[in-house]
Amino acid sequence: MTTQRSSFMPRRTLAAVAIAVSLGALSVVPVGPARSAHASVNVRTDIDLPNPTQPSEFGRLLPSTPIAPARDVRPLRRSHEQIPATVPWGRGQRKTVADFLTTTHTRAFVVLHRGRLVTEWYDAHTGPTTKLASWSVAKAMAGLLTGQAITEGRLTLDTRVVTVLPWLRVEHPADGDPRFNTITVRHLLDMTSGIDAAEGYQVNPLEDPTAVLSMLTGTYLMLVHPNMHSFASSHRRMVFDPGTRGEYVSYNTQLLSMVLSEVFGTDYITAFVNRLWRPAGAQYPATWNLDHGGGIAKAFCCLNATARDFARLGLLVAEAGGPGSRVSRAWLDRILTPQPKPLGGWPYSTQFWHVPGDQRGKRANDVSAIGVFGQYIYLNRRTQTVIVKLSDHGIEEDEALTFRAMRSIARSWRH
Secondary structure: OEEEEEOOOOOOHHHHHHHHHHHHHHHHHHHHHOOOOOOOOOOOOOOOOOOOOHHHHHHOOOOOEEEEEOOOOOOOOOOOOOOOEEEEEOOOOOEEEEHHHHHHHEEEEEEOOOOEEEEEEEOOOOOOOOOOOHHHHHHHHHHHHHHHHHHOOOOOOOEEEEHHHHHHHOOOOOOHHHHHOOOEEHHHHHHOEEEEEOOOOOOOOOOOHHHHHHHHHHHHHHOOOOHHHHHHHHHOEOOOOOOOOHHHOHHHHHHHHHHHHHHHOHHHHHHHHHHHHHHHHOOOEEEEEOOOOOEEOOOOOOEOOOOHHHHHHHHHHHHHOOOOOOOOOOOOOHOOOOOOOOOOOOOOOOOOOOOOOOOOOOOOEEEEEEOOOOOEEEEEOOOOEEEEEEOOOOOOOHHHHHHHHHHHHHHHHOO
C-alpha cells in the first residue's frame, strides 16, 4: 500500500465564485471570516462574505448537522498490491497516475481492492482526516436508501410522489402542472421526471454580472435556499411528460429524499446514518448540510466526509448481496443496468452513472457516483474495486476520461 502527498495547490473554479455570489445576493446564509490558506479570489457583495472557498470545502459555508463516527469502525487493512503506473487519457494517450491526479486537481485519492487499502494519495493541504464535499456523489446515498425502502415494502418504483407527500399535489393550475401528480419514485430515481428545475452550471457572473439573476433558479437556488419545503411547493412546473426522456435535475434527488424521510418515519440524515453510515463502519466525523439550522438535509449534495469513509460507503455496493448486506442483489442488478433513458448521452440508473458506450438494458460491471467538480466513488463489482477521487476540477470536466482511467485501474487486478 502506498500513501503519498503532493505539493500541488488546488485551484478555485469560477463556479465556486458564482455560488458565493449567489450566497451574497440571497443573504440567507450567515458565514464567518475566510479560513482558506489557498490562493484567494475577492468578490464584492453587499454583505460581509468570505473569499470563496474551494468547491471541496464549500460545506462549511452552509448550515450543517454533525455525524459521529460508527461505533464499530471497519478497518481498512493495507494491501501489498500496486496500482498501474499509468492510465489511459484520450485516444492512444497515457498519463502517469501522478500526472492524472495533479492535472485533474485532485485533493484525495483512495483505492481499495477486496476491502483492502492499496493506495491513498493527498495533496499538500489534505490528509486522511480531512472532510471534503461530496457534491452530487451524495445522490448515490438516496439511490441506496430507496433500494432498502423498496426491499422492505415501504415503496414501489411506481409509487407516486403525491401519494407519499399529498401536500405537493397540484389541485389548481396556479399550483403547477397537473402532470406533476403522475411522477413516480422510478422517475425521480432515474432522472426522468420532467420537473422544471434546471441545473444551470454554465452560468458565469464574472463574465456577465447580470447573469447572477438567472443563477437564482433551479439547482443554484436550491443550494442556497433556506427552506426545502418551500422550494418544493414552488417547483411543480414541468418541461416534459414523466418517463418520456432523461434530464439530469438535482431536484429529483431532493424530492426523493423527502419521500424517503416520510416512509422511513425519520429525518433523512438519521436514516442515512442508521442504514448506511454506521453499517459501513465509518471512522471519522462528518457533516451534512441543511437548508437552515435544525432543518432538513440538502440530499442532492452536501455530505462532507473523508475519502476513506466515502470508500467504506462504496464497499456497501461493491460487496452487495452477501449475508447482512445493506444492498440486495436485486437492487445491485438495477444499479448496474443502464435504464432506457440516458442523460446527455450518458447511461444512468438509480442515481449512478455508467460510462458512455455501455449498452442500455445490459448489466455492466462498473458504475460511479459523480460530483460536479470531480468527485467520484467508482465501483467495479467484478474486480471488487472501490476508487474515491475528491477534486477541485472544472465543472463536469474530463468525466468520461476519468471514469475510463479508474476503470483501467480496476481491471488491472485481473492480470
